[in-house]
Amino acid sequence: MGSEILFFFEVLVGGLLAGTMYSLVALGFVLIYKASATFNFAQGAMVFFAVLSFVGFMELGLPFFLAFLVTIGLMVVVGLSTERLVLRPLMNQSEDTLLMATIGLGYVLEGLAQAAWGVEVRRLDLGIPDFPIMFIADSIGIFISALDLTAGAVAAFMVISLAVLFTQTKIGLGLRAVADDPGAASSIGIPLKHIMLLVWSAAGVVALVAGCLWGARAGVQFALVDLALKALPVLIIGGFSSIPGAIVGGLIIGSTEKVLEVYIGPFFGGAIEGWAPYVLAVFFLLKRPEGLFGEKIIRRV
């Protein structure tokens, strides 16, 4: 294989793996959307809140796994209070009103996290190096970082388990019923509380895992919130209600932005990955407003 083609694949694979990290953020978003039909703009803030708390607990001396569990517990509390204090009072309001409220929620979470744990950038060492794996580099000539590979594997694992949870179990069916019509669902005996507990816990775990992977790469800092914003174009491409959509959208965004950055970026002074995902999403929107995997919504008058 020519070195140019090899280089292209390297860029592509790097982009795909980085894209799985976007997917993880988007996944949390999809979970909440499926259960509450809410665009949870605060998902990015939840990622930041989760990983900052996690690092904070470890700094307090908690061992890795205990800190992980405590953080998940904390995220469940955050999720349930959100459900109780923000979403439920706004149940019959317009989508836009809910969206605004979750923007407010994002501010609250970002502020609380920084008030509790401070604003300085933390390093998070997961014990996974962010260097190319020599074995792969030697055998096929592509440089892939172990962290990227881990992120890919973790994302794949989470998607499969969530997909199984939501398609192969009764919980999944209940979830869909709840999202469609919470009143009707609870009147036929679907335990709303349990489902909400489950969904918010799952979203919390996803946020924490995404935060850990991002944090290990870029440091645990406020900029994570901006990175998480890229989950929005991912969701637009994949569709807001689709778990596979979140993954495919993430892969598309991740790979396209890396390829564009490497091949086109230099002509314009670089840093086009800052806006390329959004522009890509806009073009997608104009062609396919419901996303790749979303359901087409027919507006009735």
Place this chain on the structure above:
Amino acid sequence: MATTISTYSRNDYINFSVLMVLGFLIIPMTVNSDYWFTSILIPWLCLALATIGQQVIMGYTGQLALGAAGFMAAGAFACFNLILRVDGLPFFGALIISGLIAAAIGIVFGLPSLRIRGIYLMVATLASQFFIIWVIDKFGWFKNYDSSGIITAQDIVIFGRPYTSPVDMYLVILVVVTVMTILAINMARGSTGRNWMAVRDMDVAAESMGVSLLKTKIQAFAISSFFCGVAGALFAFTYLKSLEPVAFDIKLSFKILFMCILGGLGTINGAFIGAGFILLFPVLLNYLGNNVFHGAIDATIISALEQVVFGVLMIVFMIYEPLGMARLWENLKQRFFKKKNK
């Protein structure tokens, strides 16, 4: 909400006169601390003007746009380049052309609004935010090939007289903001504003009455961006006194969004109330931090708390009073007048 017919009552004229006397005479004569002008009044007026822009597109036309800062940056850099490159162009001329340039960009980025809404449109407008800042940052021409990245804004010169002292700059801004606010009120109360609100409240019905969605939305985007562009130019030339793209990042867009929503969607006075609150609240917190707690609370914690308060207020207003502080103010006034009438 009162009827929005574009005729003005005697009360309107009285309120206007009181505000004008206050703004042009009493404040310049009584306030003698530069701090108040440079750190509070000047940014307040600039950001309120940008918030009016946000009101036009979001509060009146109901389009969830999140990119006010991008258009402010466009206006600021347009003004810088116009004054730099066009000899003899008066400041107000440059200001108007800057607004028009921002409006033209606004039209382009408003086009997706014809097909998408809600969070989808929000993402599309985020594209404008990031793209505009990137273009300004990456193409040296906009910054006159200045390598430091921070350019000093030119002095404001009107009819050969420089306006550089805080009071002078305040008066220049006050003139611009007054004129533009009147224009905004005229539009909002007139047939223009009714078309915007019709599109906001029920687009299918608006269309069935002959309101063109295309024309109305694009018009709203253009006018909104015009206001943001002029506000951005004023902000850069009087408050920042420099031009740097990062000053107009996404955080500023969020700030203006908050000013718009907390102030009260679909109101012009809400723009001033919201901008005032978002600007003054941190000042108050800092004051409390320094004077009540004597610096015992870290400044970063104070700014984090301020974020928490803004977020909580956003949620509380969404739940209890989606029409924001302007509505609270109206209710208060009504209660007061009712008591008086008894």
Place this chain on the structure above:
Amino acid sequence: MSDSQDRNFKIGNPILEVNNISLSFGGVNAITDTSFNVLEHEVRAIIGPNGAGKSSMLNCINGIYKPQQGSIAFKGNKLSKITPNLIAQMGISRTFQNLALFKRMSAIDNILVGRKLHSKASFFDVAFQLPKARREEKVNLKKCEEIVEFLEIEKIKDTPVGKLPYGLQKRVELGRALATEASLLLLDEPMAGMNVEEKREMCRFILEVNEEYGTTMVLIEHDMGVVMDISDRVVVLDYGKIIGDGPPDEVRTNQKVIDAYLGVSHGE
């Protein structure tokens, strides 16, 4: 009403012709190969059981839905590119089944939006309050005040319509449609959910408008008594097809109609 000898505006030639319209949503047929016409100055009712395709029919005429087949002609011109906006410009206005008012705007503002097609002032004129804008606003306001008076809603004209009771909202919506001065009004269940008194008033408004301005009306209504009272001719739809078309008395005795609609849903 059927005796049309003593009306101000004699019923004339077809103003609206619906030819072989078919509309389906994802394979489900809402309207199948339907044709009927509306004569100038008449009050035309469309009736039929729920889901018969009545509202879909209005939405086709108004350009909100695009029928897959067939054509619609208004005043002799075949409408090729139909959008609600263009239809409004041609002189067709409407009300909606589930109220489509501008909720946060006052009643008078809602009605003023109906004057859109009579407003030529640009945003620039309005912003600077140039004479053109002021003059126009004055004229429009006067017209709308007249409508307010006619509909007897002076007391609530400054109230945001979202806060009004249902019956009044329906009236405001009629007012908005009237403000357009359209020659054809499509009224989608203008009396749904009203009590007898409110219905009677609404009927009076509709007939008065028809009598005074000669406005052609197409209305969807469930209350058979009302339909028989105020309409000149009736179209009966069932499962998207026409099963009866003619004067009220004729339709009333049509066996198909009795089976499909009257006999089933109204036991009396």
